[in-house]
Amino acid sequence: MKKIEAIIKPFKLEEVKDALAEVGIQGMTITEVEGFGRQKGHTEIYRGSEYTQNLLPKIKIEVVLPDELVEAAVDTIIKTARTGKIGDGKIFVLPVEEAIRIRTGERGARVVG
Amino acid sequence: MKLRTHIRVLVALLLTTGVALTAETLKEPTIEERLADIEAYVNNAPRTSGVASKVANPGPGHNAWLMTSSVLVLFMTLPGLALFYGGLVRRKNVLSVLAQCLGIAGLVTILWWAVGYSLVFAPGTPIFGGLRFTFLRGVDGNPNADYAGWVSHSVFAMFQMMFAIITPALIIGAIAERMKYSAVLLFVAVWMFVVYFPLAHMVWGADGLMNGVWNANAKIKAIDFAGGTVVHMSSGWSALILCLMVGKRLGFGKTIMAPHSMVLCMVGTAMLWVGWYGFNAGSALGADGIAANAFMTTTLAAAVAAVTWAGAEWIFRGKPSVLGLCSGVVAGLVVVTPACGFITATGAVIIGLLAGFIPFLACVKLKPLLGYDDALDTFGVHGVGGTLGALLTGFLATQNANPNLATNLKDVVGRTLWLHQLAAIGVTLVLAIVGTALIALGVKLLVGLRPTAEEETVGLDLVYHGEQGYILE
DSSP: EEEEEEEEOGGHHHHHHHHHHTTTTOOEEEEEEEEEESOOOOEEEEEEEEEEOEEEEEEEEEEOOHHHHHHHHHHHHHHHHHHHHOOOEEEEEOOOOEEEEEETBSSGGGGGG | OHHHHHHHHHHHHHHHHHHHHHOOOOOOOOOOHHHHHHHHTTTTTTOOBOOOOOOOSSSHOOOOOOOHHHHHHHHHIIIIIHHHHHHHHHOOOOOOOHHHHHHHHHHHHHHHHIIIHHHHSSSSOSOOOOOOTTGGTHHOOOOEEETEEEEEHHHHHHHHHHHHHHHHHTTTTTTTTSOOHHHHHHHHHIIIIIIIHHHHHHHSSSTTTOOOOTTTTTTSSSOOOOOOOIIIIIIHHHHHHHHHHHHHOTTTSOOOOOOOHHHHHHHHHHHHHHHHHHHHHHSSSSSSSHHHHHHHHHHHHHHHHHHHHHHHHHHHHHHOHHHHHOOOOOOOOHHHTTTTTTTTTTHHHHHHHHHHHHHIIIIIIHHHHHHHOOOOOOOIIIIIIHHHHHHHHHHHOOOOTTTGSSSSTTTTTTTHHHHHHHHHHHHHHHHHHHHHHHHHHEEEEHHHHOOOOOHHHHHHHIISSSSSSOOOO
């Protein structure tokens, strides 16, 4: 099992979500986050005062899935979230030790598959 | 010498007896005189003297407009200015601005009742009014013919009070987010006596030093229709001095001090614009043609200045901002204030153009250059704009817009009026700057001007008012 954490541009969320569902991903967790990378923030000007906002709003998608679905999911996210400009975000893939369905107590990859 | 004194006494005696006689023997008016009285009401002209008027009370139309105008001018402060300023501060200080506006409204009303109104509008010297109207004695539903023959004296007093409220409330923009609440109230209380009451008397008092339109003996024959010197210059320049003496906000230039709600700021701006019709057109003291002209010039100046300011931003900085549009509206209204009842539509458009550009430069270029922390640009908009307006009035005022300029000022308007305006600007500057510096020094010694660094960081809302503006669960 692996966990995919993808940081994407907020306006791409719907597209990414629908595309992931099409390749067989059944669930995910979405969080509104703020952060920065190479894309520096934006400048706000109020009369004579200029302020640089370093933190930009992003969406974090978290998906835990069986190993065999990881490549398809990553490809899907890259394809749908990409605009080609700085600030498109990043994808991280992490190992997951165990998954448990609270309702039934089932364990293992079938919980997330 | 002695003979002259005798003659004076004799003349005085004769005059008093004469007045007493007419008071007793006011003759019953003829139909012609009664008609003339009604015509005077319709034309907002002085009442017919020497006859017993059948219109004992104020004229209902003029009274209604002045009551409406009073409400509009109050609306400019509460909640107009409070929201305009409140939106521009950080979230932790929004209530402190509202509390200052409300506190000032209460405080100034009490001062106005006790002695303020009298010091401005009771007969006195060219500098100060007298004490005849202390505690608003004798200020009732009947008109005071010295100022507005068809408006109740009580309504006139309340209308003028709304100006006395908004003027010190304008100052707080410069020292927003960093002055003790007690210090603000103490400063304002003393400032009213030292700066506002004398200045308002000099400019608007029937025997005032700078009342060029109505006082034939005025030393400085300046004109100020709705308060360019009295309201905007006095508050703007005082704001500059006060913000220099209070010092910069903690972290000024390092931390982000962006407005917490441009939405509130825009709502406040719109209220200011609406209220300004009472301020400017109301200053005609009647629902007459001069009021109508002021109504039009006010609209034109505000609109042109808004477009100019935002246009300047668009050209020089790439984007027209909501704050730019709001600032332009206010700047246009400020600059047209002293002129609105004396100029034509063309004059108003010229004023709008300059009002959109010169205060823009003051806020966007001058302030960063000199580095003072005029937090919400009271000086940039009201100090610079008020001064600009007072001067432009000298050039743009014309008898075509206001026939009252054809009496005491017929040799001045269109010629040397601008020199008189400069003199009035000078008097206002000295009074505001010296007065504010001395008062601020006194307040600093007495109660201190600033919160501690920790209190300022926490925010004035919690520290001085024990409340939060927004509780977001």
